[in-house]
Each structure stands twice: as structure tokens, then as C-alpha cells.
Amino acid sequence: MESRFSRRLSTNYIPSDEEIDFIRIELVSHIQELARIDERIRELSAQRDRIQAYIDSHKALISHPRRLPVDILREIFIACLPANRNAVMSAREAPLLLGRICSAWRTIALSTPRLWASLHAPLDYILEKESRKLAVIEWLQRSGAAPMSLSVCFERGSRSLSSLSAWSEGLSLFKSLAAESATRWCHLDLIDFLNGQDQLAEISTPALESLEFSGRVSSLRNFNVAKVPSLRAITLHSNDWYEHIDEFILEMPLGWSRLTHFTLVCYRHGHHSGISLRNVIVLLGRCPQLISFQVSLSEANIETPPQLSDLILLPYLQTFIMTKSSLGAQSLGYLIDHVSMPQLRQFSVEKLTGPTSLSVIALGTGSPLLQELEDLNWQIYDSLERILRSFPPLTRLVVSGGYESDPHLTKFLHLLTPEENLEAVLCPALQKLVITHCSGLESSTLDAFIQGRIRLAQGFCRLEIQNSSVPDLISGAVIQFYRSQGVDVSFSYDGHGLVLSPWMGLSDDAIELQ
Template sequence: MTSDAVKYTQPKLANSPFQHALGTNFIPSELEVDQIRAHLSPHEAELTRIESLIASLDTQRSQLASYILPHRALISSPRRIPPEILEQIFTACLPTERNAVMNAAEAPLLLGRICSSWRAIAFAAPRLWTSLHIPVEFVTTSRAKMTAMSEWLNRSDPYPLYLSIETTKANPRKVLDLLSRLSPRLSLLHVSGISATNFGLLANTHAPRLAEVSIHFAGAFNPYVPSTPTLLCSPVFQSTPNSLQRIITIAGRDLDALFPRNRFTWAHLTHLRLIDNTQSQGEEAYGSRSLSCNSLYRLLSNCPHLISLDVNATHLEPLSSRRDRIVVPTLQSLTIRLTHYARSSSETLAYLLCRLELPQLITLHLPSLHLEAEGLDFEFLMHISEFSPQLQDFELVTPAASFKSTLEEIQRLLHPNLRRLSLAVFSEHSNANEFDLFSTPNNILQDITPNTEDSDPFPGLETLEIRGGLKIADSAWLGYAEANLQYGTSLRRFSLSILGEAPKVISPLDGFRQRGLDVVVEYVGLGRKPTAWDGL
């Protein structure tokens, strides 16, 4: 350090000989310019000296850092994570809402692009490679992609495989041939867009570990093709005596063709879901027939071990003739949805259900069965009460005008074991305010509101859902919720849709939840709000 640097004193603006001009619009003269330059000269020299020191120190810092950092990396926490823990972290990186895809920007492929060590761990962890979505048109465009898919699936050995296959116009033979070799490890298989012809490549697959299989067919089933009525008894749908119960989903058009006209026995079917795609496949579906009650009747008659049946159809063709009552001894869950409402379909469904004895039925979801206050509908409730005494979960639709009477009949006939009740309210009128129901909005829940500890109309009910919308005063549902808490009923969830605008003051829903009752209230608008143009 020089003697000049030692004598140097840090300047202060207050001591500047030009302090009076600083921060102003002062214009110095030529003499003053020379004086300012002379005044700044030692300070600029000191600044240059300091900047040189900083540059030298910065170089030293960089050299030290470049020496320290690689040594620190040797003792970093990620390096010391045991491989088995790292594998668990990798597993948590996998997608949860869908199968993994062959994309280098997503796990598990992304995990192999970090470093060679992580790549070795990822490629040696079979659990990371057990799921895969396979777009046939993508993987069959090159041999390299087919090889990559095969290597992916081989890495998962010996764990079960969870696969989804999307077929379009591409020939799926190569992919399905590979699956046939891996069939002993198949646990879940979803195939979409496959034709009935190409399904033959998959039909004879023996997969003893397959727990769930879903086939969404493109096009309609042809009843004149001999293999169509035997499709549901293909080996891929068959459960072996030592295998898990198999959940089967079939989607397509003209589902009636799947059921033989002659008597048959499908003892292997335990969980079945049928989806009628007649309306979802556009104009080409014109002329296709929806699922008929005859087919459902034959299905229930000839599947002695059926535990659950879920049907989604546009509407139901009626029974061709009067049928005898049948017993389905093992059925525990029945769901039938109709996407197009028709009074005839509702009557057909009610009649079909009156032909069934379901002694083990626990869940009955009929979100398309519209109960009326007269006729066959309440006979259906009486039938369910007599022949399905174990019913705990009931879901159906009721017109707003007969909501109270429907609720009263359910309470009278079905309440002993009922744990969940879901009612969807619908209107057949364009103007909701026309209903007498809405002119007395405060008494809708009055008949089922407990007023003493021993007066609970639904003593075992844990969940009550009223969807679609009722015009009901806040005081009515608040009173119902408060009464259930006050008298200690079993109700734990109360969900309600109310016609009208939400109030500005939020009701104390959190207070109900803290006391043990989950209350969910949704306000549904009555339609278009009035505008200034309505007054013209």
C-alpha cells in the first residue's frame, strides 16, 4: 500500500468546496471546470485503485470457489441419499392422474437425464416403469420407438403392469403381440378406439393377475358376426379361480349384440360396466339402437356371481314381454344412468327393477329414474323395501312438484338401513316460480327435521344430498342442520342446492363442520339476470 493511499481520507459531500452547487442546475465556468477536475483527480485515482483490488479479490474468490465447490459436491446431501430412498422419491415424481408417457420431459425418463448415477438407479427400479400410456399411431411409426417401448416394459419385470392403449387408424397388431407376451403381468388394461376385428388379437390373452380391463370399441357391434355374442366370455375377461375379481368395462354401440339370444351362463362376471356410445360417436351412430331392458334382464338372469353392475345408456328399450321375477343373489351395487330423459324409459326402468329380487343390494344409483307421485314409481319403492332390505345408498331423481311426497315415501319405506340418500330435483316447467312448492319454501325439510332425541325420521342416515335446486329459505336448512346437531343424529354430511342468488352474509358453515356436520350449500341462479334492456 502506498503512502498516498495511507494519507487518503474518505471525502464527504458536506465538505465539498462545490457543495452549494451540488444537485442544482448550476453551470460552472471554464475556471470552475478546471477546479472541479483538479478536485476529483485524487478521488478518481483512489477509485481506480479500489476497483483494481476488487478485481483481484474477485479473481481469488472465483479460484477458491472453483476449488471448493467440486469438493462440497462430494459431501452433498443428494449424494448421500441411499438408493432405496432415492427410488421412493423417484416414484413420487410419477404422474398420479394417468399413466406415464414416453416423454423425456416427464418422469421416469426425465430422471435418467440428470446424471449417470441417477440414470442407473432409475433404470434399475422396476416400480418406475410399471405404467405406460401407448398411443399406437405414435409408437408404430419407427422401429426405435417400438424398441424403446419394449425396453420400458421389460424394466418393470417382475411387477404388475398398468397399461392404457389408444388405437386409431394404425394397426395395433405389433403392440398387442407384445402385450400377449407380457400378459402374465398385466394388472390394469385400458384400450380405446379398437375395432371388434382387432379385438380378436387381444381376446385370447390369458392374464391371471388382471384386476381391471376396460375396452372402448370404435364403431358398432355386429350381431351377425358369430364372435360378437361370445365377446364377454373371451379369455381376457375370464377370472381364474385363484385370481382377483375382475372389473370389466365395455363401451361401444349396439350393446344388445353382446348378449346371446339363447340361455347362457357367465359365472366369471363379477363387476361389469356397460357404456352405450351411440350419442358420443357423432352422425355415424345414426340408426344404432340403445341398450334394451331385454338384454339387462338376460344379463342379470345368467350372471350368478355378479356383484356390481353399472350401465350408462342413452335410453332403455322396453321389455318385449312380461317377465318372471328373478333373484340376483350376489348383486351389491346397481347403477343405471340414462343420458336422454324420457318418461317411457323411466317407466321401463321401474318395471325392470320390479322384476328383480336383490337381497344383498347395498347401493342403488338411479340418477335417471324420475319418480312421480302416482303409479308404478311408488310401487317400485315398495318392491325395493321388500326385496332389497339391505339397501344403504340410494340415489334417484324427482320432480320438484312431488319432492315432498317422494321424500315421505322414502322415509316410510326405506329408512331402516339407509346411510346415504341423494335426490336430484328437476323441473318440467320453464318458469321455476310457477311451482306451488316454491310458494311455501320454508316447510320442505320440516317433516324430516328432528325435534326430539327420539324423533329422527332417518335414524341411520349419514349423508343427505339434494341436487338440482330448491327455492328454500336459509332459515329452513339452517334449522335442519342445527336440529341434527342438537339432537345428536347420525347425519355427518348435508349437501343442498338452492335456487336463488347467494346471500352477501356467509352462513356459519365452518361452525357446523367443527361440530361434526359437513354442510355444503350451493346457490343456483334462476336463469338470465334482468338487464336495462328489459325495461324498454
């Protein structure tokens, strides 16, 4: 659009009074035209919105989700449930969220028992409002006759359950839940349970398959839930400072011979923070059906293990983990010599001490399918090559390098680095290597190891170095190159970690809101 002031526009020119009057008169017609155009735009926008609404509403009639059969919709709904925990009483996720999409989906969701067959019930949260108590009962009623997975949090130190009356109210609510659905409980998780075992002792759960319990583990001695013949998996978390588990673990009324999964974890440190090696051996002898076994070992494990006349055979055991305390060479040797684990895939004993090489080699001979080996330390490096040759199917290995410069760690990586003859490499199936307390390594050693494993093309995909004392051992550009070749390399240094985030310390729910 041409103007007599075109050359003056976007400059510092100051028009005269006559020019100002001219400009004002000139703009009148253009302002009027702009108003007419804006009005036309509003009319066209309104017309467009009407046409778009017409199109959208008719497209909805022929949309694929509307035509999905109800049984398929139900399966999709069930797939929306949390995979690693029970459903929670929140409209932000399934199943409650599914009832807020449309009336048809709400009808389907409310009539699908499997959608309501899991529930996490924090008692302090539920007791806060009367409506939530009714909602829990209604939730369980919606589950119909479906097998239930229930987790109940008894106490978190909140105001709701801090008084004796509130605690009694919480126990009463739990008994109401039991009366409504205990015969259908297949998986039960009792969190922070410290008191009230007498009131709950008679609860019957005939279909229970797995039990997870945290709190005062001795409470389970009076629980019928631990005596159920169908119980196959039990996980115990002891967080009571004064509880000596080793004194009563063998007295617990469990169907030991039927258990397939047993876990006992202590969250405190001290002389009596786990169970003794003697009782570990006794438990293994009681549980011939075990698939996984994890316990916290007491520091008081120096006592002589029980004398065994026969070898303990665990034909199905795949995972064996002992944590919290050290285990000497003699004790480890006794364990491996007297317990047969032919199907073992994962073995981890925290803080092995003394010359344990022969015992570790014997483990590889007796458990030829072992794939994960953790907590190898510097005291076995004198027989390192023999040890590694004992575990040809190994896929994951965790080793400790030590805080001082250690030539054994360099030797270790050299042994695992494929040479020209790729067929003679040790641990050819290795996929993940974790080195803790790394010091004294050269970047060239790591590079040769990674490049050799890439050349081997057997699926090596991760190298993790924890508590390294050498920052910038491998540059960021080199790490990116490794990742482009399919190998993820990560470092953490003494005193600080590499992975930082503005959401550190926030709960998962808070992060999801970002």
C-alpha cells in the same frame, strides 16, 4: 457523506460553470473508490462461490437420500407413478424423469421392473418415429416378469393412422406388444378400436383381470381376451353410431358368473343407445358375484321384463347405476321386487318417471346399507318423509328441484333441517347434498338447513346447487362463513358457471406448465 451541494441535491437547481467544474473534480476520487469496492465485491463473491461449492459438495456426500437403502428408493420411485392412469412416454414424469436425476438413480430405475409395468401407448404418436417403436419394446423388456397394465389408443383421426397402410402398421405394432408381454397383461384398455378384430382375435391374455374397451363393442365377440377365466371387471364404451348393443350383448363371450364389475356406457343419444330393461334383468341374473353394475338404458325399455320364477340375489352388489333414459314406476318396481341387493351402497337411476315412491321405499327396506341415492325428483315428494326415513345411513343425496318455483323443494329441506330434538332428524349421517334445477328457494331456508346440519355435528360438509335460476341466493361473505364452519357451498347458474379460470379449455399438461 457530506457535500457542499447537499441542500441542492434532488432539486431543480442549475449549477454555474464554476460549480460544474468543481463537481467533476470532486467526483473523480469517489468514482475510483467505487471501482475499487466493486472489484473487492467481485473477489469476495468468487471466494464465496468457491466456499459454497465446497460446502454443497461435501453435504451431498452425507445427505439422507444418498444413504437411503435401494429397496426404499425403489418404493419411493414406484409411488411417483401416476395414480389414476398408466405411465406415459414423457421425460416430464416418472418413470423416465427418474432416470434424469443422476446416474445412480438411473441405474436403480432401469433395474426396477415394477416401474415399467404400466404404459399408455398411443399408436399414432409411436408410429411417428422409428425410435419410439424401439423405445416401447425396450420399455416392456424392462418390466421383466411383472404383471402389466397397458392402455392402447388405436385411432384419434390423426394423419398417422388415417390411411389403410398406417392402420395396418398400428395393428402390427399392437401385435408386437402382445407378443412381448400379453401373457403378463392384468389390466388392458383398448381405446377407439373400430377395425381389425380378425387380426387380433387370437391374442391370448391368460392373466387378464380387467378390460376397458371403447369403440365398436361388437368387435369383442371375436376376441379371446373377453373369454379369459381370470377376467373380473369389464368396462365398455360404445361410440359407434350404428351399433345396436342390445342385439348382441347377451352373445358376448364373457364369463358372466365370474364378473364383479360391469359397466356399459353409450356416448350417443337415440332409440338404440343402450340396452333394454329386459336384458338388464337377464344380465343381473347371470352375474351373482357383481360388486358394481352400470349400464346405459335404451329408450326402448317399455317391453315386459322376463318372467322370473326366483328372486335374483346379488349378495355383494354395492353400486347400481342406470343412465341415458327414463324408467317408469312399473319397471322400477319390477326391478326392486325381483332383485335383492342387501349390500347396496349407491343407487342411481336417471330420469325416474311416474309415482315411484313405493318402489323407492321398498329399495330402502331391501337395501338397509344404502349411502348414496341419486336422481330423486318431484314426483316422489308426496311421500318424501317416508322415503327419507327408509334410508337412515344415507351420506350423499342428489335431488331435482324443477325449473319452476316448487314448494316441494322447500318442504324437502325443512324435513332435512334438524330441529331442537337432534335425535329425531332424518338422514342423520348425510354429508353431501346436491340439488339440480333449483328455483323458488328462500335464502333463509338454505341458511336454516346448513346451520342445523352444522349444529348436528355429524359430518355434513358440502351443499351443491346446480342450474339455479336465482343468482346471489347466498352472498359470498355468507358462503365464506359456512366454509369456515367446515361446509363447502357451491352454486352454478343457468347459462353460466361460477368457477372460471384463465386455463379453461387447456389440457392438464398445459396447465401444469403454467
